[in-house]
Amino acid sequence: MDIAHLKTFLEIYRIRHFGKAAEILCITQSAASARIKLLEERLGVKLFTRGRHAIEPTPAGHRFHKYAEMTVSGWEQARLMIALPERFSHALSIGYLPDTWHLFLKDWMDDIQKELPETALNMTIHAGQNVQELILGNALDIGFVFEPINSPRLSSINITSLILKLFSNQQDMPLDEAIGEGYIMVDWGARFEYEHSRAFPYFPGASLRTNYGVMALDLLREGRRSAYLPYQVVANQPSNQPLHLVEGAPSFERHLYAVYRSNCESVNLIETLIKKIIQLAKEKVIEQ
Numbered sequence: 001m002d003i004a005h006l007k008t009f010l011e012i013y014r015i016r017h018f019g020k021a022a023e024i025l026c027i028t029q030s031a032a033s034a035r036i037k038l039l040e041e042r043l044g045v046k047l048f049t050r051g052r053h054a055i056e057p058t059p060a061g062h063r064f065h066k067y068a069e070m071t072v073s074g075w076e077q078a079r080l081m082i083a084l085p086e087r088f089s090h091a092l093s094i095g096y097l098p099d100t101w102h103l104f105l106k107d108w109m110d111d112i113q114k115e116l117p118e119t120a121l122n123m124t125i126h127a128g129q130n131v132q133e134l135i136l137g138n139a140l141d142i143g144f145v146f147e148p149i150n151s152p153r154l155s156s157i158n159i160t161s162l163i164l165k166l167f168s169n170q171q172d173m174p175l176d177e178a179i180g181e182g183y184i185m186v187d188w189g190a191r192f193e194y195e196h197s198r199a200f201p202y203f204p205g206a207s208l209r210t211n212y213g214v215m216a217l218d219l220l221r222e223g224r225r226s227a228y229l230p231y232q233v234v235a236n237q238p239s240n241q242p243l244h245l246v247e248g249a250p251s252f253e254r255h256l257y258a259v260y261r262s263n264c265e266s267v268n269l270i271e272t273l274i275k276k277i278i279q280l281a282k283e284k285v286i287e288q
Contacts (some may be wrong), residue, residue, distance in 0.1 A: 003075050006068045008035040009047065013065055016055045066133050073124065073139035090119040090269055095131045095143040099213045103162065103230060104256060105144065108280045115276040119269065135259060142260040142270050146189040155262040157274055158255050160281035164188060166249035167234055168226035169241075177224075178246040179203060184219055184227035187211040188254050196228075199250045228252065256281075 011021040012032065022032040040047050047061040057065070073093070096105060105123075113121070126134060131143035136153060148156035168178050185206035187193070197203070208225075210216055216227040226246060234243050258277065260270045 002035075003072060005035045005039050006072050008032050009039055009068050010065070010072060012036065012048065012055065013057055013061065013068075018055065066130065066137075069130060070134055070137035070139040073134055074137070076122070088118055088120040090116075090266065091122065092116075092119055092141045092266060092269065092273065093122045093124070093139070095124055095126045095134055095140040097131070097145060098125055100144040100146070100256060101125065102214050104160070104277075104281070108277060111280055112273065112276060116269070116273060131259065135261060138261075138264075141264065141266055142258060142273070145257055145259060146254050147191065148255075148257050149259050153261060153263070154259055157258045157278075159258050159274070159277055161253055161255045162230040164192070164228045164230055164252040164254060165234075166226055166246040167220070167229050167243040168224075168246050169220045169222075169243060170224050170226075171244045173224070173226060173244070173246055175246055175248045178226040178249065181207065182223055182225040183208075184216045184225055185209045186213050186216045186227055186229070188213075188228065188252070192228075192252055192254060195252050199252075230254070 008021065008025060008027075011024055012018060015021055015024075018032050018036075019029045022029045025032065036047060043060070043064065045060040045064075046058050047064060049056050049058055101123075109121075124140075126140075126143070131140065131145055132149050132151070132154070134140040135143050136151070144159070148158075150156075166175075166178055179200055183206050185208065187209065208219065210219075213227075213229055216229065219225060220227060220243065221241060229243075258274045260267070260274075264270070
């Protein structure tokens with residue numbers, strides 16, 4: 001099975017449009033359709049339903065998605081490892097959530113590379129559940145997530161924590177207004193959802209939801225809005241776009257975990273990386 005066919009499937013699955021996926025992949029729409037047709041013939045199932053105005057994955061398409069992603073990620077990891085320059089003796093494939101990059105990893109990469117000068121790093125963004133599946137499928141060596149993963153095959157190490165506070169783009173906004181019409185519900189994990197529901201039992205629901213904290217930050221630029229954000233994000237706000245703490249709002253603590261297979265061949269290298277990241281996290285807390 002050609003890896004290009006799997007990449008085509010993943011792109012169509014992501015944006016739900018044959019023509020736009022074909023443009024991104026620099027192929028014709030007919031070529032994209034032919035690739036999906038060949039995949040469907042080989043698998044013996046339909047992967048997409050093609051309506052007049054919409055393309056949707058079938059149940060089989062949803063099930064196939066994680067295997068296609070693992071196969072493509074594994075292929076890319078193998079390709080990069082084989083093509084490494086001679087000065088690199090190791091390679092690690094790292095998966096992370098978008099917010100873990102903006103909040104932590106982007107500030108640590110220079111120090112990590114100095115600590116592991118002979119290790120090439122392949123970094124990719126994934127959803128939380130996909131990180132677990134890709135690690136279990138050997139397509140990722142290590143993942144950074146906000147929820148520990150309970151599996152006898154995986155180790156979850158607490159790297160650092162972040163305090164989520166309710167911020168508004170309006171000064172002195174009352175709490176009941178802050179969690180009202182202009183409230184942006186950010187998905188900081190299942191534990192946050194549980195603690196949030198206990199703190200606000202009469203919460204009516206949010207008209208805006210996102211699983212990306214930086215997106216919430218962008219939305220806070222206009223209107224009368226509020227959202228739970230970590231101080232790491234707010235501290236980097238431009239002075240001309242101040243955010244204000246909502247008085248009386250409870251705070252929530254979240255943790256960053258490093259997750260990896262405890263029996264993988266690169267376990268010593270991974271644990272060296274984790275020790276360095278824990279050190280960097282402690283230094284960052286001291287600075288703040």
